Amino acid sequence: MPVIDITKDPATCSMTIVCEYDAPVERCWQLWSDPRQLERWWGPPVYPATFVAHDLTPGAFCTYFMTGPDGDTPHGWWRVVSVEPPHGFEVEDGFGDEPGSDNGMPLTTMRVRLADRSGGGTRMTVTSTYASAEAMAQLLEMGMEEGIRLAAGQIDAILEAG
Amino acid sequence: MVVDLLADDARADLVFNALADATRRDIVRRSVAGELSVSALARSYPMSVTAVQKHVAVLERAGLVHKERHGREQRVRADVEAVQAAARLLDDLEQLWRERLDRFATALDDLIDH
Numbered sequence: 702m703p704v705i706d707i708t709k710d711p712a713t714c715s716m717t718i719v720c721e722y723d724a725p726v727e728r729c730w731q732l733w734s735d736p737r738q739l740e741r742w743w744g745p746p747v748y749p750a751t752f753v754a755h756d757l758t759p760g761a762f763c764t765y766f767m768t769g770p771d772g773d774t775p776h777g778w779w780r781v782v783s784v785e786p787p788h789g790f791e792v793e794d795g796f797g798d799e800p801g802s803d804n805g806m807p808l809t810t811m812r813v814r815l816a817d818r819s820g821g822g823t824r825m826t827v828t829s830t831y832a833s834a835e836a837m838a839q840l841l842e843m844g845m846e847e848g849i850r851l852a853a854g855q856i857d858a859i860l861e862a863g
Numbered sequence: 864m865v866v867d868l869l870a871d872d873a874r875a876d877l878v879f880n881a882l883a884d885a886t887r888r889d890i891v892r893r894s895v896a897g898e899l900s901v902s903a904l905a906r907s908y909p910m911s912v913t914a915v916q917k918h919v920a921v922l923e924r925a926g927l928v929h930k931e932r933h934g935r936e937q938r939v940r941a942d943v944e945a946v947q948a949a950a951r952l953l954d955d956l957e958q959l960w961r962e963r964l965d966r967f968a969t970a971l972d973d974l975i976d977h
Contacts, residue, residue, distance in 0.1 A: 703964055703965070707960075716957065722967075722968060728974060731974065741969075741970040741973070742963065742966035742967045742969065742970040745962065825964075827960065827964075829956070
């Protein structure tokens with residue numbers, strides 16, 4: 702389990718996760734900066750993500766869709782706010798197939814920081830900030846919970862088949 | 864569904880604002896464990912009964928606790944379901960990211976192996 706600390710602040714509707722990896726900062730950065738690498742882990746196993754556009758330049762958009770078990774393809778986008786390769790970036794994170802439009806869905810700000818860990822490896826800090834508690838509830842309601850449940854179910858199926 | 868309890872935006876904001884204060888979180892914690900009178904609660908904090916009453920009122924508006932009159936005493940009882948709903952919301956988010964970061968670790972290992 703790479704996660705070493707989680708801070709949840711109901712007052713600011715934000716969550717900060719700190720995790721550590723043995724790999725150097727440059728390698729961790731590749732998992733965000735290379736869309737083919739990003740696709741391997743961004744979506745849950747039953748909702749894998751495909752990045753259609755990926756440009757980590759301030760003002761640019763990254764767009765993706767996820768493919769669900771019933772063939773549904775929810776779209777999402779990031780609007781890049783700032784980038785400091787390989788040490789991190791900040792994006793506005795939205796849903797819908799029209800980048801930059803909230804499509805009636807709440808927006809989140811995601812900030813990622815990659816720092817050298819003393820003694821080698823990387824300390825990665827991800828901060829997600831929601832516009833309001835209601836926004837947070839709405840996002841979780843939108844199938845995120847379902848995605849988790851399906852992922853857990855899939856693991857069970859693999860174990861049973863094993 | 865848990866989120867339904869918080870789906871109404873005004874309600875959700877009341878809940879999270881109520882839980883944003885350490886004293887109020889402590890009042891919730893104690894009143895989940897058992898019904899407590901306002902005066903008993905007030906003895907636990909370096910503040911007046913009136914100040915504690917104000918905190919309880921904030922929690923009551925958010926639906927996290929209920930007040931009941933027992934003779935001359937006012938007792939505070941937590942609405943366990945409402946408290947769990949608030950906690951679950953952040954827990955679900957935590958779970959989502961934990962799983963994502965586990966996948967990140969796996970992808971990182973694959974990258975190093977190849």
